[in-house]
Amino acid sequence: MRLALLEKAARESRLAHLLLFHGGSALHQREVALRLAQFLNCSYTTAEGPCQECAVCRKILSGNHPEVSWLKPLKTSIGIEQVLAWQEKLYLKHYEGNYKVSVVEQADLLTLPAANSLLKVIEEPPDRTIIILCAENAEAILPTIQSRAQLVYFPDLTEETWLRGLGEVNDQEASLAFRLSGKNQKLAEDILKHGVLLVQEWVGTIRTAIAERDFLKLFALFPIEKNQALLYLQVMAVQASYPFEFLAIGKAIDELRQQANPRLVIEVLALELFQRGGSRCD
Structure with missing residues (x-):
């Protein structure tokens, strides 16, 4: 599915309740997830996109919106305890905004028990809730989860585009990280952080x-x-x-x-x- 079509579906509130982002870089996936959350909840969305100025847009970008949540690995995996705690929050009533948007980063690191627990939520999702799974490789995701998701492929970014998306970094170090990673953007980001x-x-x-x-x-x-x-x-x-x-x-x-x-x-x-x-x- 093309990103332009994805944004159009978000603008018209027609998104699938489960999206699986794969390929590209984690940074690009994260940016698109944030933008979709804004599309779904912005108070003044226009044909060009979310306004970026309203209180909702600002809260989402700052990570302070109560209906937009993130589930990330603890060290090398996402365990069942994390998924169960995340699940409780997901089923709480809407506090603010039109849609809950929950992003699972590095979903290919879900343990099998955690993936099975996640599957239960996917089969009976809460109302007005969008779950976005982000993964480097879609094939690493449980097939029963894959089959229920709308797959969104992210093409690899050029080094120049990747560098622009990083913000304020040392370009020489970032370029070296990109080369050390074999142009794997997720790995390059990890090298740069470390x-x-x-x-x-x-x-x-x-x-x-x-x-x-x-x-x-x-x-x-x-x-x-x-x-x-x-x-x-x-x-x-x-x-x-x-x-x-x-x-x-x-x-x-x-x-x-x-x-x-x-x-x-x-x-x-x-x-x-x-x-x-x-x-x-x-």
Whole structure:
């Protein structure tokens, strides 16, 4: 579904109660979700769009509107406890505005119990409520949820467009983050938040250790938190040049997401790459 048609449906209050945003960048998805919330609730919507001036528009943009809510992962997943708490708020009576709009960011990180709990809400949605699921990959969403959603594909943005949407950032650092991410905008945003130099330093250290088959050099990589390890390994996966490297790193990422110990995962990965002739990601 094209974004122009999506806005037209919002303007005419004809949106599907469940939308699944996929592709593109999380930033772009978030901007469109906010704009739809404004379309549905703005006091003075025009043919050009929400007025951006009324109290409703300002509250939505500032994150203070009582009918517009966000559900985000805690660390590496969205658990059932989060979904149950979110569900209670969703079924409260309307306090202000025409529509409730609830955005689930990184919905591809829902655990299976959380996804099944979400499905119950989708099957019996509250009146005048729009649920927007945002995901990098629609295929990672439970098929029974996919089948009930209006899919909205976001094409990849150019680096120039992505940089414009970031606001006040160091353009040189942002461009470097974009290149490190392999033009994956969600990953580039995470790199930028974490620190481009930190990512470069860590990835450079593990590459050197693997290239030289020097296990002692791995000690400089620790201590490390799980979310940091996931970010670093995703950067390594993007830059992998050979199938065996990509598959080994992908396996390590899956193990981390299953709550494995990050140090153990990284050491096992390094040993596996030692045996396969060292890193060829350079």
